[in-house]
Amino acid sequence: MDSRRGKLFRLTGRRDVERDLADELDHHLALAEEEALVAGADPAEARGAAERELGDRGRLLEEMRTIAAASRRAKRRTERMGRWLLEIRRAGRSIRRDRWFALAAFSMVAVAVAANLGMFSVLNAAFWRALPYPEAGRIVSVRETYEGRPLAVAGANFRDWHREATGFAALAAHTSWSGTLVRADRADQVGVAIVTRDFAAVMGVAPVVGRWFAEEETRENGAPATVISDRLWRSRFGMAADLLGSTIEVDGYHLTVVGVMPAALQYPSGAELWIPAELFGDSESRTAHNWKVVGRLTEGVDAETATRSLSDLTVRITSSEPATEYLANGALVRSLRSELLGQSPGVLLLLQAAVALLLLIAVLNLTALQLARASKRRGETVMLTALGAGRMDLVRRSVAEALVLAAVGTGLGVAAWLGVRSRVVPVLSEALPFVGTLPLDLRVVGFLASLIALVCLIAGLVPAWWAARTAQRDGVAARGRAVGPGLTMRSLMSVEVAATYVLLAGAALLGKSLGRMLDQPLGFELDNRVVVAVDLPSQPGSPFRDRDRNAAFFGQLAEQAAALPSVRRVAFGTAAPLLGRSPDGRARIAGTPSESNVDGVNADFRVASPGFFSVLGIPLLAGREFEATDRAESPYVAVVNESFVRRFLPGDEPLGQRIRFGGMDWADDDRWATVVGVVGDVRQRGPGDDPVPAVYYNYAQRPQPGRTAQLIVEHSGPAPAVLDDLRGLLGREAPMVPFLGEPLADGLESAVAGPRLRTAVLAGFAIAALVLAAVGLFGVVGFAVAQRTRELGLRIALGATAGGVVRAAIGPSLVAVVLGLVMGVGASAGLGRLASGLLFEVSPLDAAALAAAALLLGGAALVACLGPVRRALAIDPSRALREE
Amino acid sequence: MAPSVDLLQGTLDFLVLQALAAGPRHGFDVSRWIRDSSGQALSIEEGALYPALHRMERRGWLASEWAISDRRRRAKYYRLTRKGRAQLVAQEAEWRRYVAVVGRILDAAKG
Numbered sequence: 001m002d003s004r005r006g007k008l009f010r011l012t013g014r015r016d017v018e019r020d021l022a023d024e025l026d027h028h029l030a031l032a033e034e035e036a037l038v039a040g041a042d043p044a045e046a047r048g049a050a051e052r053e054l055g056d057r058g059r060l061l062e063e064m065r066t067i068a069a070a071s072r073r074a075k076r077r078t079e080r081m082g083r084w085l086l087e088i089r090r091a092g093r094s095i096r097r098d099r100w101f102a103l104a105a106f107s108m109v110a111v112a113v114a115a116n117l118g119m120f121s122v123l124n125a126a127f128w129r130a131l132p133y134p135e136a137g138r139i140v141s142v143r144e145t146y147e148g149r150p151l152a153v154a155g156a157n158f159r160d161w162h163r164e165a166t167g168f169a170a171l172a173a174h175t176s177w178s179g180t181l182v183r184a185d186r187a188d189q190v191g192v193a194i195v196t197r198d199f200a201a202v203m204g205v206a207p208v209v210g211r212w213f214a215e216e217e218t219r220e221n222g223a224p225a226t227v228i229s230d231r232l233w234r235s236r237f238g239m240a241a242d243l244l245g246s247t248i249e250v251d252g253y254h255l256t257v258v259g260v261m262p263a264a265l266q267y268p269s270g271a272e273l274w275i276p277a278e279l280f281g282d283s284e285s286r287t288a289h290n291w292k293v294v295g296r297l298t299e300g301v302d303a304e305t306a307t308r309s310l311s312d313l314t315v316r317i318t319s320s321e322p323a324t325e326y327l328a329n330g331a332l333v334r335s336l337r338s339e340l341l342g343q344s345p346g347v348l349l350l351l352q353a354a355v356a357l358l359l360l361i362a363v364l365n366l367t368a369l370q371l372a373r374a375s376k377r378r379g380e381t382v383m384l385t386a387l388g389a390g391r392m393d394l395v396r397r398s399v400a401e402a403l404v405l406a407a408v409g410t411g412l413g414v415a416a417w418l419g420v421r422s423r424v425v426p427v428l429s430e431a432l433p434f435v436g437t438l439p440l441d442l443r444v445v446g447f448l449a450s451l452i453a454l455v456c457l458i459a460g461l462v463p464a465w466w467a468a469r470t471a472q473r474d475g476v477a478a479r480g481r482a483v484g485p486g487l488t489m490r491s492l493m494s495v496e497v498a499a500t501y502v503l504l505a506g507a508a509l510l511g512k513s514l515g516r517m518l519d520q521p522l523g524f525e526l527d528n529r530v531v532v533a534v535d536l537p538s539q540p541g542s543p544f545r546d547r548d549r550n551a552a553f554f555g556q557l558a559e560q561a562a563a564l565p566s567v568r569r570v571a572f573g574t575a576a577p578l579l580g581r582s583p584d585g586r587a588r589i590a591g592t593p594s595e596s597n598v599d600g601v602n603a604d605f606r607v608a609s610p611g612f613f614s615v616l617g618i619p620l621l622a623g624r625e626f627e628a629t630d631r632a633e634s635p636y637v638a639v640v641n642e643s644f645v646r647r648f649l650p651g652d653e654p655l656g657q658r659i660r661f662g663g664m665d666w667a668d669d670d671r672w673a674t675v676v677g678v679v680g681d682v683r684q685r686g687p688g689d690d691p692v693p694a695v696y697y698n699y700a701q702r703p704q705p706g707r708t709a710q711l712i713v714e715h716s717g718p719a720p721a722v723l724d725d726l727r728g729l730l731g732r733e734a735p736m737v738p739f740l741g742e743p744l745a746d747g748l749e750s751a752v753a754g755p756r757l758r759t760a761v762l763a764g765f766a767i768a769a770l771v772l773a774a775v776g777l778f779g780v781v782g783f784a785v786a787q788r789t790r791e792l793g794l795r796i797a798l799g800a801t802a803g804g805v806v807r808a809a810i811g812p813s814l815v816a817v818v819l820g821l822v823m824g825v826g827a828s829a830g831l832g833r834l835a836s837g838l839l840f841e842v843s844p845l846d847a848a849a850l851a852a853a854a855l856l857l858g859g860a861a862l863v864a865c866l867g868p869v870r871r872a873l874a875i876d877p878s879r880a881l882r883e884e
Numbered sequence: 885m886a887p888s889v890d891l892l893q894g895t896l897d898f899l900v901l902q903a904l905a906a907g908p909r910h911g912f913d914v915s916r917w918i919r920d921s922s923g924q925a926l927s928i929e930e931g932a933l934y935p936a937l938h939r940m941e942r943r944g945w946l947a948s949e950w951a952i953s954d955r956r957r958r959a960k961y962y963r964l965t966r967k968g969r970a971q972l973v974a975q976e977a978e979w980r981r982y983v984a985v986v987g988r989i990l991d992a993a994k995g
Contacts, residue, residue: 020950020960023958023960024911024934024959024960025934027910027911027912027953027957027958027959027960028911028912028915028934030957031912031955032912035916052930053915053930054930054931054934055930055931055932056931059931060931060934060935063935064934064935064938067935067938067939067942068938070942071941071942074942
C-alpha cells in the first residue's frame with residue numbers, strides 16, 4: 001500500500017514538490033491563525049502572530065527545497081543501483097540459457113586474462129616491485145667507463161672511490177666464481193662471492209644467524225672466514241646450529257663459518273657463500289678490471305648526481321696514468337635493478353605487446369558474439385524502445401551482460417594463472433633471478449580491474465550502440481527485414497585478423513630466427529662428444545699449483561679416459577666450445593706494428609692439447625696440429641684461427657710467423673711462439689656468437705694452473721654410460737674435484753635456451769590467438785548464414801549454383817579476412833623493426849615467414865567457414881521461405 | 885505563560901520524535917504538542933520546525949503522507965519509521981542519563 005503510493009510520488013515532478021511545500025506552510029498558518037482568533041485576537045493580529053511563528057517564508061522554502069533536492073538525488077542513486085543489480089541478475093539468467101555461447105565467451109576471456117595477468121605479473125616484478133632489500137631504490141651498480149663504454153672496476157680505483165667518493169652511504173666491490181666445497185669426502189660445486197667489507201651495509205642485510213665479518217677477517221692475510229647462504233645452510237648442513245665457528249674447506253681454503261645470510265639475499269646471483277675480498281689482497285693496477293661494484297646512495301642523492309661526482313673523482317685519480325683504452329676516464333652509476341634486468345626489457349615488452357593483442361582479439365570476439373545476440377533479440381529491443389526505454393536502458397542491459405561475461409571469465413583466468421604460476425616461477429628465475437613468487441599485489445589487482453573495465457566498455461557499448469541505432473531506425477514495422485550487424489561484425493573481424501596476423505608473423509619470424517641460429521655452422525662437431533670440466537685446487541700449497549704437475553695430471557687423465565669402454569678419442573684444453581672460457585688479451589706479431597705498440601692486437605687466448613682440433617672436428621686449414629713432440633722445453637708453437645689470419649695477417653703466409661701473448665697466465669709467460677698451423681673458426685659461445693681472432697697454445701708448453709680445463713671425449717656408446725665411467729675415473733684420480741660433465745649438445749641447448757624460450761612463449765600466444773580468431777570467424781560467418789537463411793533459400797529456389805550460394809554465404813566475410821590480412825601485413829612491417837634486435841640473421845620483412853603466417857591464418861579462416869558453408873548448402877528452400 | 889526555555893542544540897529532533905511517538909501528526913500539531921506538554925515552557929524557534937521535519941524524513945526517521953485532516957483540510961502527516969522509533973529510544977536513554985548526571989551535580993553543589 002505504502003510502497004505503491006511512494007511510487008506514485010516518484011512520478012510527480014518538481015512542480016508538485018514546490019506546491020507541497022507551500023501547502024504545508026499554508027496549512028500551519030491557517031491553523032495558527034484560527035487558534036489566535038479563538039483566543040480572541042483581531043484578524044490582522046492573528047495573521048501577524050501566525051506569520052511570526054513560521055519566520056521568513058522565503059528562507060524557509062529555500063531551506064526545505066535544498067533538503068528535498070538532496071533526498072531526490074539520494075533516491076535516484078539507490079534506484080540506479082537497483083536497476084543495475086536487476087540488469088546484472090537478468091544478464092546472468094540470459095547467459096545461463098545460452099550454454100554454448102557462455103562456454104565460448106568465458107574461455108576466450110579466461111585465456112586472454114590468464115596470459116595478460118601472467119605477463120603483467122612478470123613485468124610488475126621486473127620493473128616495479130621493490131627488490132627484497134631495505135630501501136632497495138638506493139642500491140646502485142657502479143662501473144668505470146672509458147669514453148662512456150662501461151667496464152668492470154679496477155681494484156685500485158675502487159679503493160680510491162671507497163675512500164673519497166661522496167654521495168654513497170656504502171660502497172662494496174665483489175666478484176664471483178664457481179668453487180668447490182669439500183666436506184666429509186664429498187665435493188660440491190658452489191657459487192662463491194668475494195666481497196669487500198661494506199657489502200652487507202650496501203644490501204642492507206644482516207646475517208640471520210651469527211654475524212658479518214669483523215676487523216681481523218677483513219685485512220690481508222687475516223683470519224679466513226665465510227658467511228653462507230640460507231639455502232646452503234639448509235641443504236648441505238641440515239641447519240646445524242654448531243656450524244658456526246666450525247671450519248669448511250672451499251677450493252683448498254679453510255674458512256671459519258661466522259654467519260648465515262637470510263634467504264632474501266640473492267646477490268650476486270648464484271652466491272652460496274660470501275668471503276671477505278680483503279683476505280686476498282689485490283693488485284695496484286688501475287687497468288685490471290676485476291671487480292663489480294655496488295653502492296648504497298645517501299638519502300636524497302640520485303644516480304645522475306652520483307655518476308657526475310664519481311666521474312670527476314675517477315678523472316682525478318687516473319690523470320697521472322698513461323692513457324689507454326683500458327684506463328677509466330669516467331664512471332656510471334645506475335640502479336641495481338637495471339643491472340639485474342640486463343637485456344630482458346626488450347623481450348618482456350615484446351611479450352607484453354603479444355598478450356595485449358591476444359586480449360584485443362578476445363574482446364573483439366566477445367563483441368561480435370554479443371552483437372549476434374543483440375541482433376537475435378532485436379524484436380525485444382524494438383518493443384522496449386517503443387514502450388519508452390531510453391538509450392541508457394539499452395546500454396545498461398548490454399554492459400551488464402558484458403560485465404557478467406568479463407567477471408566470470410576473469411575469475412577463471414585468474415584461477416588458471418594461479419594454477420600454473422608455481423610452474424612458471426622456476427623457469428623464469430633462470431633468466432630473472434630476482435622476480436620472486438609473482439604475488440597478486442595491489443598493482444596487479446588494479447590491472448585486472450582495468451582489464452574488466454576495458455572488456456565491459458568495448459563488448460558492452462558497441463552492441464548497445466548498434467541496438468540503439470537500429471531500434472531507432474527500424475521501428476516496430478521493419479522487424480525481421482532490417483539490416484543485420486554484419487558490417488560492424490565484419491569490421492571487428494578485420495581488426496581481429498590483423499592482430500592475429502601480427503602475432504603469427506612475430507612467432508614465425510622468431511621461429512625462423514631460431515632455426516637459422518640452430519643451422520649456423522658452429523665450426524666443430526657436437527654429437528657424440530661429452531665435456532668434463534675439471535677445476536683442480538690451486539691454493540698455495542696445492543700440488544696442482546705447479547705447472548708441470550698440472551700438465552702431467554691432465555695428460556695422464558686423458559690417457560686413462562681414452563682407455564674407457566666406448567671412448568674413441570680424448571683431448572683437453574681451457575677453451576672447449578660452449579662450456580670453456582676464452583679470455584681475450586693483447587697478442588703481438590713479430591715484424592708488425594703490434595710488436596711494439598701498447599695495445600698489440602686483440603685476440604682470444606686458448607690452450608689445447610694434442611688432438612684437440614681433431615677430437616672436436618675443427619678443420620685444420622694449413623700446417624699441423626699440436627703434437628706430443630711439442631715438449632715443455634722445446635720452442636713454443638702456436639696455432640691461429642682463420643679470423644686471426646684474415647684480420648692480422650692478410651696476404652702473408654701465416655705459417656712460420658712469430659707471436660707473443662703475455663699477461664695470460666699466473667707466472668707471466670711471454671716467450672715468442674712460432675705459428676705451425678691454421679684452423680677453422682668456431683662459434684665459441686654458441687650460434688649467436690661471431691667468430692673472433694684466436695691464438696691456441698699447446699697445454700704441455702703452457703699449462704694453466706688456476707684455470708678450469710675441460711676433458712673432451714669423443715665416444716661411440718650412449719652418453720650417460722660414458723659420463724658414469726668418467727665420473728668414476730675422476731672420483732679415483734681427483735676426489736677433491738666436483739664432477740661437472742655433460743654432453744656438448746647440452747651446452748648448445750643452454751646457449752639457445754633464451755631464444756628458444758621466448759620463441760616458444762610467443763608461439764603459444766600466437767596459437768591461442770589463431771584458435772580464438774577461428775572461433776570468432778566461425779561464430780560470425782555462422783551467424784551471417786543463419787540470418788540470411790531466407791535470402792539464401794530464395795537464391796537456391798531460383799536455381800543458384802552451389803558456387804553462387806557459397807559466394808553469397810561467406811563472400812563478405814572472406815573480404816573482411818583479406819582486408820584484415822592486408823592490415824596485418826602493414827602492421828607487421830611497421831612493428832617488425834622494433835623486434836629486429838631479437839632476430840638473428842632474419843629480416844623483419846622476411847617474405848617466407850610473413851607468407852607462412854598469412855597462409856596459416858587464411859587456412860584457419862577457411863576451415864572456420866566450412867561448417868557454415870555446409871549449413872548454407874543444406875538449406876531447404878521451401879522450408880526457409882515458409883519460415884519467416 | 886511560564887518563561888520560555890531556550891532549546892539546546894539537537895533537542896528539537898528528540899522532541900519531534902517524542903511528539904510522534906503516540907501516532908501520526910501534522911506539523912502544527914507537533915508544535916502545539918511540544919508547547920502544551922512542556923507546560924508552555926518550550927516553544928520552537930521560529931522557522932525551525934519544518935526544516936527539522938524534512939531533514940528527519942530524509943534521514944529515514946520519519947515517513948509522511950498527505951491526508952485530509954479532521955478539519956477537512958489537506959495536511960501532511962508525519963509518523964515514526966522503525967528507524968525513527970529506534971532513534972527515539974536511544975535519545976531518550978541519553979537524555980535520562982544526562983538529566984540524572986546534571987541532577988547529581990546540582991545535589992552535590994548544594995550539599
